[in-house]
Amino acid sequence: MDTLTLKILFMIGVVSSFVIRFPYQRENKQNTIVRDRKTTQEKSLLLLVFIGMIILPLIYVLSPWLNFANYSLPVWVNWLGVIAFAIALWLFWRSHRDLGKNWSPTLEVREGHTLVSDGVYQTIRHPMYTSVWLWCIAQALLLPNWIAGFSGLVSFGVMYGLRIRNEEQMMLEQFGDEYKVYIQQTKRLIPYLF
Ligand code: SAH
Numbered sequence: 714m715d716t717l718t719l720k721i722l723f724m725i726g727v728v729s730s731f732v733i734r735f736p737y738q739r740e741n742k743q744n745t746i747v748r749d750r751k752t753t754q755e756k757s758l759l760l761l762v763f764i765g766m767i768i769l770p771l772i773y774v775l776s777p778w779l780n781f782a783n784y785s786l787p788v789w790v791n792w793l794g795v796i797a798f799a800i801a802l803w804l805f806w807r808s809h810r811d812l813g814k815n816w817s818p819t820l821e822v823r824e825g826h827t828l829v830s831d832g833v834y835q836t837i838r839h840p841m842y843t844s845v846w847l848w849c850i851a852q853a854l855l856l857p858n859w860i861a862g863f864s865g866l867v868s869f870g871v872m873y874g875l876r877i878r879n880e881e882q883m884m885l886e887q888f889g890d891e892y893k894v895y896i897q898q899t900k901r902l903i904p905y906l907f
Contacts, residue, residue, distance in 0.1 A: 714788055714791045716857070719791060719855050719856065719857070720773075720774045720856075722795060722798070722855060723770060723774065723798075723852070723855050723856060724774060726798050726801075726802060726848070726851070727767065727770070727771075729802055730802065730805060730848075733802070733805055733806045733809060734805075734809065737809050737812075737813075737816045738818070740813075740814055740816075741814075741816060741817050741818070744814065744817070744823035744824070745823060745824040746821045746822070746823055746824075747822055747823065747824050747826070748821060748822035748883060748886070748887060749820075749821045750819070750820035750821060750879060750880075750883055751819050751820065751821060754875065755819055755820055755876070755879075756819075758871065758872040758875060758876060759818065759819065759872075761868045761871060761872060762868045762869055762872050764864070764868065765864035765865050765867060765868025765869065766845075766848070766849065766852065766864070766865045766868065766869065769860060769861045769864040770852060770856060770861045770864070770865070772861065773856060773858050773860070773861030774861075779858055779860050779861055780858075782858050782859040782860045782861075783857060783858050784857050784858070784859065785857055786854070786857045790854050791854060791855060793854050794850075794851045794852075794853075794854025794855035795851075795855070797847050797848075797850050797851035797854060798847075798848065798851035798855065800844075800847055801844045801845070801847035801848040801851055802844075802848075803844075804833065804840055804841075804843060804844035804847065805841065805844040805845075805848070807832065807833045807840070808833050808834070808840040808841040808844060809841070810832070811829055811831070811832035811833055811834055811840075812829055812834075812841070813829075815827060815829055816841075820876070820879060820880055820883055822883065822887050826887065828884070828888045828891055828892060828895065830895050830898075830899075834899075835899075836899055836900065836904035836905065837899055837900050837901060837902055837903065837904055838881070838895065838896070838899045838900070838901055839877070839901050839902055842873060842877075842901075842902060843902045843903065845869055845873075846869065846873075846902065848865065849865035849866045849869050849870075850866070852864075852865040852866070853865070853866055877901070881896070
């Protein structure tokens with residue numbers, strides 16, 4: 714596929730993700746928070762991911778500054794990227810819908826928080842992170858640039874690695890045995906596998 718088509722496809726994905734998240738972001742602001750893990754590390758990780766998944770791709774799409782790191786990809790790889798992106802967006806939407814008011818961009822528990830264990834949360838504990846991994850893979854398959862293509866995988870990889878234990882620890886402290894049983898019945902990212 715030509716570069717312009719790829720850039721447009723990627724931007725459609727970015728805009729869609731903002732549209733999907735917007736109503737939940739608004740609702741999140743009204744929550745009363747009872748457990749807050751918004752540490753400096755958490756805030757830095759969110760910034761890192763924003764740079765890797767939004768800012769660097771935007772610079773690549775809108776300016777020639779990163780062109781020195783361009784390379785070319787076969788069309789079938791681009792198509793794999795389109796498929797991965799579509800699945801990522803669907804799962805991103807479903808996991809927001811299933812979490813509802815319990816969603817937050819960072820690690821926190823709200824007043825009246827409930828443990829969601831149905832819908833896409835029935836077989837995996839972190840479907841939203843599965844969707845973000847798929848997004849980052851799609852980013853690499855759609856943007857033929859060493860920096861803008863791989864910055865998503867690198868930044869989210871760091872965030873996932875540092876966040877996942879803290880998140881599960883926070884959920885364990887909040888829900889105790891209920892979360893222990895949920896851990897035993899589910900995998901983290903891929904149903905029945907991983
Ligand atoms: N890790 C999950 C959710 C990401 S959003 C996923 O990938 O799908 C992060 C917030 O979701 C956390 O602050 C936590 O409060 C909340 N959360 C995570 N898992 C949850 C669950 N099973 N039920 C309810 N809230 C959950």
